[in-house]
Each structure stands twice: as C-alpha cells, then as structure tokens.
Amino acid sequence: MNLIICSDRDPVRNRWQAALSGQHDIFHASVLRDLGILLREAQPDLLLLHRTMVDLETVGRLCRNMAHCRLFVLSDRPDNNEGLALLRLGVVGYANTYIAPARLQEAVRVILTGSVWVGQQLMAHLIRTSLGGGKGASGSPETAAGSRRDRILPELSDREFQIASLVAQGLTNPQIAHRLEITERTVKAHLSAIYAKTGTRGRLNLALLLHGTEQS
Missing domain, CATH: 1.10.10.10 (Winged helix-like DNA-binding domain superfamily/Winged helix DNA-binding domain)
Known part of the structure; x- marks a missing residue:
C-alpha cells in the first residue's frame, strides 16, 4: 500500500514514519504544493494529513478530488465537533497527532480495510x-x-x-x-x-x- 504523510513539522512526519515504516511505501510532503504532485504521481491508498496544514474547505476539496485515496486527519487538539465536521466531509479517520505508534498502526490497518477510525470519545458522541x-x-x-x-x-x-x-x-x-x-x-x-x-x-x-x- 502507498501512503502519504503530510505535515509541515519534521518531528511529526518522522513520528508517523517511524510507526509505519516497513509496512507500507511511504511518501513525505511538507507543503500542499508537494502534496498535490504526490497525489497525482504516487497513486496513494491513504493520506495522513496534519490538521494544521488545511482548513475545512481544503479538506472537502481533497475528499471530492481523491477518488481512490482515503483521508486520515490528525489534529493536535481533536474535539468532537471538529471530528464530526470532518467525517461529514468524507474523512475516514480522525485522531490525535501524537497517537501512540501501535494505535496509529491499528488505525491505518482498519482504514485500509474500508472502515472508519475515530477515538473512543468521538465514537461515543x-x-x-x-x-x-x-x-x-x-x-x-x-x-x-x-x-x-x-x-x-x-x-x-x-x-x-x-x-x-x-x-x-x-x-x-x-x-x-x-x-x-x-x-x-x-x-x-x-x-x-x-x-x-x-x-x-x-x-x-x-x-x-x-x-x-x-x-x-
């Protein structure tokens, strides 16, 4: 499976890379321009996107335009209202930016099987x-x-x-x-x-x- 990890913070990208390396082919993007190029050329199955990079309008546009790629948004301060708004736009995963590596691996596995991944509090809500x-x-x-x-x-x-x-x-x-x-x-x-x-x-x-x- 091809994954793109997109964040403007090196430590965040490195954290996600360390958790997922060896399981998938992973591409990095630190700016939206590079993300656009990778989406066209890498044909990814999943995009892990740092919430700090985008507003809701951009998320909606990505969901509409990425026919074969799922979108997993990770937020520094996740909350239920934001999570619900993102799910309505078509996002299939929502979690804390600093989710534990084992949980990130599980989330990616679940999403790639066609399911939705959100945290317990948001799921209960x-x-x-x-x-x-x-x-x-x-x-x-x-x-x-x-x-x-x-x-x-x-x-x-x-x-x-x-x-x-x-x-x-x-x-x-x-x-x-x-x-x-x-x-x-x-x-x-x-x-x-x-x-x-x-x-x-x-x-x-x-x-x-x-x-x-x-x-x-």
Whole structure:
C-alpha cells in the first residue's frame, strides 16, 4: 500500500514514519504544493494529513478530488465537533497527532480495510448523535432487545450482551468498566469477542446492529 504523510513539522512526519515504516511505501510532503504532485504521481491508498496544514474547505476539496485515496486527519487538539465536521466531509479517520505508534498502526490497518477510525470519545458522541443516545421507543437497547436476544444474538454471553448494549448507548470503555466494576482491559477483551461473534468491525457497526435488533 502507498501512503502519504503530510505535515509541515519534521518531528511529526518522522513520528508517523517511524510507526509505519516497513509496512507500507511511504511518501513525505511538507507543503500542499508537494502534496498535490504526490497525489497525482504516487497513486496513494491513504493520506495522513496534519490538521494544521488545511482548513475545512481544503479538506472537502481533497475528499471530492481523491477518488481512490482515503483521508486520515490528525489534529493536535481533536474535539468532537471538529471530528464530526470532518467525517461529514468524507474523512475516514480522525485522531490525535501524537497517537501512540501501535494505535496509529491499528488505525491505518482498519482504514485500509474500508472502515472508519475515530477515538473512543468521538465514537461515543457519534453513536449518541446518530442513534438518539441509544434509546428508542422501547427504552434502552439492553431492555428492548433482551426479549429478542436469544433469536438474534444467541452467541453472546450475558456479560457480552450487557457490554454490547452499553456500547450501543454511547458509553466509552472506561465508563463501561466503571459501570460494571471491571477493568478496562476486561472490557476490551469482551469487545474483541463480541466483534468476532457478531461479525461487526467496530463500535458504530455494533451499535447499529443492536439498534436494528431493537427496531425489528
């Protein structure tokens, strides 16, 4: 896979390069003019773009013009409103500029499989915004879907179904851990099993499944 990393700061580009080197063919751009040339010549699969380089209008133009390249924006101070605005423009990834190397590797892998990558807080906000806070006419997903759970999600254990329902309400991993009085590591382990058993690829996909169950 061909990747472009674009930032006007050498330390930022070097940080991303170090995290992703050896896994992809990586091209660097430090100014938008060079980025334009690389987009035409390198035929990249993914562009990692530093938010400081562009305004929202430029992001929208890039998303419209990059037919075969996905756009992953990294911000020094990410916030939910900016993240939602970028997702609406067509961005498929949004994270902190200084995301941990292992998380950056995971984010790139997820995006290149066709999924969207955002942080937990934004994902929770997105679920609440898109699905009305995890509640429909029948109440919470856990209550409404419970009567149909054995028919639709029989493979989940009681604890897994409980955690899936809390995800569908927009809770983050730390919030779920606090609510259930378990460790965040245990929540992550359960989520891995839940994704595998349900064939979902992330929190939003899982939330949509649970809400679909609620409405069936």
